Amino acid sequence: MQTRTRGSLIPYSLWIAVFVVAPIVLVIYYSLLDLNGNFTLDNYKNFFSSSYLTMTLTSFWYAFLITLFTLLFAYPTAYLLTKTKHKQLWLILIIVPSWINLLLKTYAFIGIFGLYGPINAFLEVFGFEPTQILFTDFSFIFVAVYIFIPFMILPIFNALDKMDRSLVYAARDLGASSWTTFRRVIFPLTIDGVKSGIQVTFIPALSLFMITRLIAGNKVITLGTAIEQQFLVAQNWGMGSTIAVFLILIMVISMLFTGNRTRGGRVR
């Protein structure tokens, strides 16, 4: 039994070693090299310069905004979903867009938001001058939120659906208004779903790079964009790797914050 269980772990261990451990080691290794391949700590010194720190903060700020708006849309939606008659059908309809390639959806938004897109056409009917919606903070956050919403809805929906309805009656019975019931009972009991939702939104939002270019027109520089530029444009693998190391660190920290001990996950 023992050996067989251990044997069946081999593919998994190999996978982890080759695709998780090795890349992280490589990234750390490259982060310690300068442009000429010599060992140095300069990259780390540079990271703490004002330009990179500002970028980190911007990245955080946008990821925070994206997560916040995603949550604000996803929670009520998930709540309404649990109350509908054909909730599984509605859920599928919400999830389906997440199966479509990210790039395709992004291009679709370029069309929608563009100067000659339907939104501007609609505004013109009411006599407004066409305005550039694309390449603004608004369009960037809007598209990001749109992309992340299904991932946020799913865990929250599951948590709400699992919750015992009679607890809501009990709270009402004990004198709680709808808002108090939500604040003191429903939300605390679905906080695990919210945490999972934040995890799957906040962490990817930190490293978004494609949408920043296509939708935000490179006006928004996030950690993800910076890594891309260091590797592909500046050809400075050392600096790119250093930013990546910090990104990994930030991910680990945010997982610690939103981690759920009772579920016995990998996060300690």
Next chain:
Amino acid sequence: MKTMGQQPIIRFDNVSKSYDSDTVVLKNIQFSLERGKFYTLLGPSGCGKTTILRIIAGFEKPTSGDVLFDGKRMNDVPANERQVNTVFQNYALFPHLNVFENVAFGLRVKKRREAEIRERVSEALRFVNLSGYEKRQISEMSGGQLQRVAIARAIVNDPDIILLDEPLSALDLKLRTEMQYELRELQQRLGKTFVFVTHDQEEALAMSDEIFVLDDGMIQQSGTPVDIYDEPINRFVADFIGESNIVEGTMIEDYKVKFNGKVFDCVDGGMKPNEKVDIVIRPEDLEITAVDKGKLVVTVGTQLFRGVHYELSTTDRDGNEWLVHSLKKAEVGMEIGLDFEPEAIHVMRLNETEEEFDKRLEAYGDDEHAD
């Protein structure tokens, strides 16, 4: 204690409830509850008993008719503004809060001072014998303890009315019997109005001041446990409450009833001559005797030892089944005689309303119940 005069604490005035035109859950429910008594709504599942409870709690609105508390119309008052607290079927305790916070919930919502909350919660926990369990998590408590937490959470708010929705159904038999005593005692110590919902007739008989027997969305009969047991209004109630032998018969005249081809003396009257009736004789009122002395002659089919008594399933010559509870043993397969007193025969008219039934009982009152 309170000086609300003669107003009933709860009154249902012609209350009906339907979800759509096809599903009528309650039909013209009419009753008044007095302050400080223990009421039970008893009936099979789907009879509407839980719907009545939910209407009192404020979770459902009646489709027509009025609900009055102390004479005030309550139809549109939401659940959180009613002086009513519920002990739920599966307790519905908050799993993210410990015992203290569960009990304190109602007081915290009402923004009571911290010192007052502490005092009242520990008093409520003392009341249900759970002092010292304040810091426990809900997941660490046993079924009986959860039950007590749920009760404490309701009584701590000092409500006028406490509703209990089959609160004992999840407990094992021994604990259930214990809790019956405790609930009854608790109700008497608190002096609150309890409305208890159950499908268990033993629970209802043991605890209530008054029972409402429900079936098919209607109140079939209401009265004290003794009244309902001794004088069931119809076949349904007789069958639902306790064990019964029910046979069809004919009322010859007042105090004379005919069934199984014989005429017997009885203590009922007020029917038309030769009216078709249902006859109830409780198994414990049948006594085993010699074949030639018996008013009925039956053959013993099976015999079970029930501890206090033997339970005999017997069949008479016409093929009617007679259940007998007897302290004496009988031989399976043997013919025996069954004897009974005229008082043991309870005659029920078909389709009699509760009002007519009560009036007739009063006129032909056989004993002390006709008050």
